[in-house]
Amino acid sequence: MTTIFDFDQIPETSWCPGCGNFSILKVLKEALDELKIDPKNLVISAGIGQAAKTSQYINSNCFNGLHGRALPVATGIKASNPDLIVVAEGGDGDMYGEGGNHFIHAIRRNIDIVNIVHNNMVYGLTLGQASPTSRKEFKTPLQLEGVSSEPFNPIAVAISLGASFVARAFSGDMKQMKEILKEAVKHKGYALVDIFHPCVSFNKINNFKWFKDNTYYLNENYDNTDKMEALKKAFETDKFPLGVIYTNGKNKTFEENLIAYKNDKRPLYKREVDLEKIEKLLN
Amino acid sequence: MKNDISIVLSGEAGQGIKTVELLIIRALKNSGYNVFSTTELMSRVRGGNNTTEIRVSNERIEAYVDKIDILIVLSKNAILRIENRLTKDTIIIGQDSFIEEKYKNSQYIIKYVALSSLAKEVGGLIYSNVITYGLLSGIFDINLNLIKESITRHFSTKGKEITDNNINAVIKGYEKGKELKLGIQVEKDEKIKNQVLLSGTESIGIGALAGGCNFITAYPMSPSTGVIQFLARHSEEFGVVVEQAEDEISAINMIQGAWYAGARAMTTTSGGGFALMEEGISNAAITEVPIVIHLAQRPGPSTGLPTRTEQGDLNLALYAGHGEFPRIIFAPGNFTDGIYLTQKAFNLADKFQVPVIILTDQFYIDSFQSIKSIDFTDFKVENFVTRTDKDYKRYKNTEDGISPRGIPMQGDGFVRFDSHEHDEGGFITEDPDIRIKMVDKRFKKLESYSKESIDAEIIGSKNYKTLIVGWGSTYGVIKEAIEKLNDNDLAFAYFKQVYPLPNNTKEILSKAKELIIIENNATSQFGQLIKRYTGMEFTNHILKYNGMPFSLEEIIEKLKGMQ
Ligand SMILES: Cc1ncc(C[n+]2csc(CCOP(=O)(O)OP(=O)(O)O)c2C)c(N)n1
Ligand code: SF4
Ligand SMILES: [Mg+2]
Numbered sequence: 001m002t003t004i005f006d007f008d009q010i011p012e013t014s015w016c017p018g019c020g021n022f023s024i025l026k027v028l029k030e031a032l033d034e035l036k037i038d039p040k041n042l043v044i045s046a047g048i049g050q051a052a053k054t055s056q057y058i059n060s061n062c063f064n065g066l067h068g069r070a071l072p073v074a075t076g077i078k079a080s081n082p083d084l085i086v087v088a089e090g091g092d093g094d095m096y097g098e099g100g101n102h103f104i105h106a107i108r109r110n111i112d113i114v115n116i117v118h119n120n121m122v123y124g125l126t127l128g129q130a131s132p133t134s135r136k137e138f139k140t141p142l143q144l145e146g147v148s149s150e151p152f153n154p155i156a157v158a159i160s161l162g163a164s165f166v167a168r169a170f171s172g173d174m175k176q177m178k179e180i181l182k183e184a185v186k187h188k189g190y191a192l193v194d195i196f197h198p199c200v201s202f203n204k205i206n207n208f209k210w211f212k213d214n215t216y217y218l219n220e221n222y223d224n225t226d227k228m229e230a231l232k233k234a235f236e237t238d239k240f241p242l243g244v245i246y247t248n249g250k251n252k253t254f255e256e257n258l259i260a261y262k263n264d265k266r267p268l269y270k271r272e273v274d275l276e277k278i279e280k281l282l283n
Numbered sequence: 284m285k286n287d288i289s290i291v292l293s294g295e296a297g298q299g300i301k302t303v304e305l306l307i308i309r310a311l312k313n314s315g316y317n318v319f320s321t322t323e324l325m326s327r328v329r330g331g332n333n334t335t336e337i338r339v340s341n342e343r344i345e346a347y348v349d350k351i352d353i354l355i356v357l358s359k360n361a362i363l364r365i366e367n368r369l370t371k372d373t374i375i376i377g378q379d380s381f382i383e384e385k386y387k388n389s390q391y392i393i394k395y396v397a398l399s400s401l402a403k404e405v406g407g408l409i410y411s412n413v414i415t416y417g418l419l420s421g422i423f424d425i426n427l428n429l430i431k432e433s434i435t436r437h438f439s440t441k442g443k444e445i446t447d448n449n450i451n452a453v454i455k456g457y458e459k460g461k462e463l464k465l466g467i468q469v470e471k472d473e474k475i476k477n478q479v480l481l482s483g484t485e486s487i488g489i490g491a492l493a494g495g496c497n498f499i500t501a502y503p504m505s506p507s508t509g510v511i512q513f514l515a516r517h518s519e520e521f522g523v524v525v526e527q528a529e530d531e532i533s534a535i536n537m538i539q540g541a542w543y544a545g546a547r548a549m550t551t552t553s554g555g556g557f558a559l560m561e562e563g564i565s566n567a568a569i570t571e572v573p574i575v576i577h578l579a580q581r582p583g584p585s586t587g588l589p590t591r592t593e594q595g596d597l598n599l600a601l602y603a604g605h606g607e608f609p610r611i612i613f614a615p616g617n618f619t620d621g622i623y624l625t626q627k628a629f630n631l632a633d634k635f636q637v638p639v640i641i642l643t644d645q646f647y648i649d650s651f652q653s654i655k656s657i658d659f660t661d662f663k664v665e666n667f668v669t670r671t672d673k674d675y676k677r678y679k680n681t682e683d684g685i686s687p688r689g690i691p692m693q694g695d696g697f698v699r700f701d702s703h704e705h706d707e708g709g710f711i712t713e714d715p716d717i718r719i720k721m722v723d724k725r726f727k728k729l730e731s732y733s734k735e736s737i738d739a740e741i742i743g744s745k746n747y748k749t750l751i752v753g754w755g756s757t758y759g760v761i762k763e764a765i766e767k768l769n770d771n772d773l774a775f776a777y778f779k780q781v782y783p784l785p786n787n788t789k790e791i792l793s794k795a796k797e798l799i800i801i802e803n804n805a806t807s808q809f810g811q812l813i814k815r816y817t818g819m820e821f822t823n824h825i826l827k828y829n830g831m832p833f834s835l836e837e838i839i840e841k842l843k844g845m846q
Contacts, residue, residue, distance in 0.1 A: 011710075043691055045540065048702070056701075056711060061691040063543050063700045065536065066566050072533040076540025076548065079524050080498060084544065084691055105529035259518040259525070260497070269545025269668065269690060271522055273495045279659035281489055281517070282479040 003033035007059045014053060020171035020197025024118055025054050027174050031181040042085045045074040047099065049125045050199075051091035051118030068098025071106040074113050075254070081267035082255040085185065086113040093123045096132040096152050103154075107161040107190055111254040114184045114191045117154065118171075120199035121206045128202030138205055154194050156234035159227065159246050164189035166230070166246040170211055171197035176242065183244060189253050196240070218243035286341040286469050289348050290419065293365060294357030297329040299412045304335045304651070306416045310433055311339055312480045312653050314425050315471030319344045319759075321650040323831065324590040326505075332364050339423070341470035345617060345652055345759025349834040353422070353465075355415060356381045357398070374465065376418070394463050401459070405452045413449045414456035421460020422467060430457060478653040483643060484509035486618035487577055490625025491549055492521055495664035496575070498541040498548035500526040500534045502556055505589055506645040507579035510551040531556035535563030539572045543700060545668060545690040547629050549575040554583050554596045557603065564638050565604030568725065570700040571678070571686065573632035573639075577625070580644040582830050591830030592645035594755060594803040600640045601782055601812065607722070609729035611635070612782040613737075614642040616758020619654045620779050621647070624737075630665040631735070635728045636688060642781065644803070646832040647756040671696030676707040680720060684727025729783060737780040738787040747774035750795035751842070752821070754778040754809050757801055757833060764838040773842075781809060789817045799823040799845065803832065 006029065015021050032042065039060040046055035048067035055062040065073050074088035088095075088106075095103055095117045106115065121138070123129045129142045132152035139146045158166045165187040169177040177195065184191035196215065198208045216239045223229060230246035255261065264271065292300050301322070308318045319338045325331035336351075338344050351368050356377030362369075363383075369375075371390045375382065378397045387393065396418060402410040413434065420430045434453050438446040481489070487510050491499070501511040515525045524546065528534035534550040541548035552560065557578050567574045578600055582593035600612050611631060615621040621643070628639040671689035675696025679686045686707075689698045699709030704721060706712045741747075743765045749772055753761045758777050765775045776791050792798060792813070800810040800821040805828040810821045825841050827833055 039697065040692060040695070043544070059697065061698045062709075063540065063570070065539065065570065065700070065702050066562060069532065069536040069563070069566075072528070072536035073540035073543070075526075075533075076498070076500075076537035076542075076546070077544040078540075079526065079537075080541045080544035080546035080548075081690075081692065101529050102533055105533070260522045262519055264522050267545065267692075268497045268522070268524065268541075268547075269693070271497065273493075273664045274521075275493060275659040275662055275664075278489065278492045278521070279657070281485075281492070282481065282656065 001030060003029040005029040005032055005039055005058050005060055011057055013057055015050060016201045018200040019050070020120065020199070021050060021054065021118060023171040023174050024116075024177070024195055024197060025057055027178045028054070028116070028181060029058060031178045031185065035182055035185055037085060037185070041083065042087070043077055045070045045077060045086060045088045047090035047094035049091035049094045049123070051124075052089060052094055054089055054118070068094055069102065070094065071099055071102040071115065075106060075109065075111050078111050078113055079255055079258060081269065082112070082261070083267055087116060088113055089116045090118070091124065092117060092119040092121065092131045092133045096154055100132070104157070104161060107158055107163045107192070109254040110162070110164055110190045110251050112189055114193065116181075117192070117194045118197055119154075119194050120197050120203055122199050122203040124199050124202055135206065153234060154192065155245055156231060158192045159230050159234055162251070163192055163246070164248050164251055165191035165244070167191070167193045167244040168240065168242055169193060169195045170215055170242055171195055172208055172211060173242070176217070180244060187247065188249055189251060214238075215240045215242050217241075218245070285352070287344070288339045288352045288467060288469060289350055290337045290339070290353040290355065291351045291365065292335045292337070292355045292357060292415070293332065293361035295330050296325060296327050296333050298357055300333060300335050300357065302412045303415045303419075304337065306433060306437065307419045308337060308651055309480055310420055310425050310430060311423060312478065313429060313476055314423070315473055315475045316423070316469055317341065317343055317472070317475055317653070318480070319346070319650065319652050321347050321646060321832070326589040332361055334365060339469050341472065344763065346763045346835045347646070347760065347832045349836045355419070357411070357415070362386055376463070396459050401455050402452070405455065406448050410448065410452040413452040417453035417456020418460040420453070421457040422463060422465055423469075424461070427454070427457060475653065477656060479656050480651060480653045481618055482509070482651045483618060483621060483648040484513055486615070486621030487551070487625050487641065487643065488513035490622040491575075491629070492517065492523075493622065493659060493662050494626040494629030495547045495666075496549050496629060497522055498524045498538065498546040499550065500528045500537045500548070501551045502528050502531045502534055504553045504556045506581055506648045507551040507553045507556070507577060509648060510577055531559040532563060535560035535574070535576070536566070538574055539563070539567055539570070542573050543690065543698070545693070547633065549577060551577040551579065553579050553581050554599060555585070557596065557599060561603045562605070565606050565608070566702050567638050568604060568606065568608035568610070569702055569704070571636040571688070571725070572700060573636050575628045575632050575639050575641070577641045577643065579648050580642065582828065588830040590645065592756075592803065592832050593828060593830065594644055594757070594808070595805070595828070597642065597781060597804075597808040597812070600642055608725055610638045610640065610782065611732065611780070612640045612642060613779060614755030614781045615647070615779055616753070616755055616777055617654070618652055619657065622657060624779060626662055630663070631732070633665065633667045635685060635732050637728055642755055644756050668693065670694035671698065677709040678705060678707045678721065678724070680707060680724050683731040684724045685731065733783065733786060736783060736786050738785045739791060740777045740779070741774050741791060742777060743774035744771045745774070746771065747795060748772040749774075749797040749799060750792065751775045752778065752792075752798065752800045752809070752813070753802070754781050757803060760833045760835055760838050761801055763835055764842060767835070767839055768842060778809070781812070784813065784816050788813065789819070792817060792819050797822050799825065799842070801825040801833070801838065803827055
């Protein structure tokens with residue numbers, strides 16, 4: 001299926017054949033298209049890594065900045081023009097490692113953005129070192145005897161910091177992934193979508209089969225507005241739940257709380273400067 | 284008594300000396316006196332010893348002096364640290380219990396004023412500050428109605444009872460001040476009343492607003508934090524997005540997102556925070572997103588002397604960020620320039636799409652001074668954002684290196700910024716020819732800027748034989764020293780743009796037989812920069828790096844010794 005987010009000429013990607021990033025890209029474009037999002041109103045703020053390259057392959061606005069810094073950039077964009085739909089995208093190393101501090105505080109702020117994290121439990125671009133989400137005992141060219149640190153749990157962290165939308169998808173189920181992404185875009189407030197996907201080149205342990213065997217779908221009756229239940233789900237790791245684990249749209253967003261928009265709802269670029277009023281400050 | 288009086292208030296942190304300073308300098312200015320004040324603090328919230336110097340003169344003054352004419356002692360142990368600044372003419376004013384025995388039987392003139400008892404008579408020690416304000420007002424014989432009005436204004440939100448008590452307090456102090464009969468008669472100048480009084484911090488904040496700044500984010504770090512707090516106070520009035528970032532890395536990246544989406548954004552920090560921003564600055568360079576950074580210097584390395592002053596971060600600003608790219612660095616030396624240059628920084632960042640850095644320091648930031656009022660209608664907020672068309676290319680190669688910058692939702696094109704080397708459309712490329720074109724394109728912007736470059740200013744004799752070079756906050760002290768020395772062979776070249784070096788640098792330097800550089804650092808960073816670009820060397824260096832600003836006496840003495 002072609003979407004409005006496709007380029008006329010399909011760009012050559014820098015991904016390995018069989019990589020989960022292809023499905024994520026495809027589904028993201030379709031989800032945005034089905035939501036009738038005008039590409040002119042969308043900005044993808046991306047970091048650096050294989051995952052972050054996604055921004056290169058979507059025909060829209062983008063700010064492909066530094067490794068780890070997609071969230072502050074996205075925050076600046078959204079706060080300056082709340083009319084934009086802003087997606088901050090990157091890998092597990094990008095968002096949870098290098099950008100870990102921003103991850104914490106973006107959640108606390110509750111900026112109305114979608115934070116997509118391609119979680120392959122490894123550093124792909126730098127050829128296979130451990131990432132914050134690598135499982136214990138995962139051996140790499142750098143962690144020769146295997147990872148000894150506890151894996152980072154983005155779902156539990158996000159819920160406990162008050163994230164208003166927390167979901168996990170698997171690139172192997174494009175249908176569910178699309179539904180979740182659509183929900184996330186429609187959600188008002190910060191939305192985390194952590195997407196499991198296999199890195200065929202550098203993660204031979206957490207491969208397609210492993211993800212299939214180690215995940216399950218949340219039950220229809222599961223109440224994803226119950227925070228304590230959601231936290232319990234977040235700590236399930238023998239089999240990881242897939243779906244929207246927690247949602248709560250009650251809190252005001254970051255932009256709504258900004259004093260700059262109290263008396264004037266226009267984005268910053270539409271505003272005039274009143275020099276005479278500024279002169280009065282000098283007295 | 285003389286026409287140039289220096290008052291020092293000495294007390295503990297947390298006592299509220301700042302309140303006294305703010306009230307009295309305004310009252311003095313409004314009475315027609317030239318005033319300048321500066322504060323030196325210990326890095327602590329309570330206790331210790333902090334001093335504020337207030338100079339009152341018939342002439343324009345912008346420098347710190349060592350001498351103390353009137354010392355107001357506000358706590359115990361408030362004299363020892365500044366003992367060497369006392370002279371036989373110094374008048375020490377304070378209550379008996381605050382003045383140590385060894386000063387009592389000495390050459391100094393001591394006037395006992397029981398501040399605490401007076402305060403208790405009014406209602407408690409809390410009134411000590413206002414009594415001190417009254418005392419100083421009485422000493423300078425300021426119109427009492429003016430003083431009362433200022434108190435009413437200051438406490439307007441606190442209710443009638445508190446205001447009345449403070450009026451009582453100020454009158455008590457005022458009467459004491461007059462009783463002392465110190466006979467101070469500094470000439471007044473009616474014109475001063477029309478001047479405006481502000482701090483270094485405010486000069487940057489007001490300049491930013493006048494430059495159209497509508498977005499600021501920063502992580503608190505002395506002495507830079509006042510700027511974001513100033514804008515926070517005016518956030519609603521001027522529609523400024525203000526956010527405390529989780530760290531400086533966030534701040535530098537957030538302002539790039541803001542500019543990208545059409546805001547005019549800045550961040551404010553000190554050396555340590557700026558160091559954390561380096562990668563972000565480099566990112567702004569390649570993505571060609573405008574940024575404005577205020578860097579208020581304090582002595583390093585590392586935590587260094589957190590509340591003191593130094594000009595030690597010029598090299599940091601100059602070389603910050605990996606890779607090679609252009610930048611512009613300003614260093615205002617007075618508050619008029621602080622407003623003008625900060626205002627201009629936003630226009631230049633927008634126009635040339637390069638990082639613009641404003642270098643100040645603790646001395647600049649924490650000083651107060653009055654300046655001639657500025658006509659803000661002279662300012663122009665120049666907006667260079669263009670509407671995009673369908674085939675918009677973000678990094679179009681142009682004659683002057685400046686690619687028209689679009690923003691999302693303004694036009695029919697997509698706005699694609701990229702931190703990798705990229706082609707004109709913003710797509711990743713490793714093509715060596717495009718790489719060369721892009722590097723050259725970015726540097727062309729600096730060449731284009733040279734047409735707008737700000738020259739160094741010559742102060743003093745036009746036919747100088749000896750030229751003193753200074754930059755940033757040493758402006759006031761060097762200027763005053765030159766005026767006092769009144770030597771036909773001597774001039775001062777004040778650099779407010781430190782990078783790129785102004786177009787007239789070589790010309791003004793080569794006219795001199797002897798070159799002296801004055802810097803508040805240990806290695807003469809600006810001297811080295813000048814040498815690197817012009818090949819010219821300084822015969823004499825006057826450097827200071829103990830954390831304090833240069834004093835007027837110090838500069839005069841050093842310059843005399845060199846002639
Ligand atoms: C400051 C900085 N440090 C390190 C790097 C090198 N680097 C690039 S991507 C990356 C990690 C990639 O892992 P992840 O974010 O999980 O993305 P993936 O490639 O796995 O999709 C690293 C360490 C960098 N670009 N910048
Ligand atoms: S290295 Fe791994 S994550 Fe990167 S493209 Fe190849 S398979 Fe995908
Ligand atoms: Mg990864």
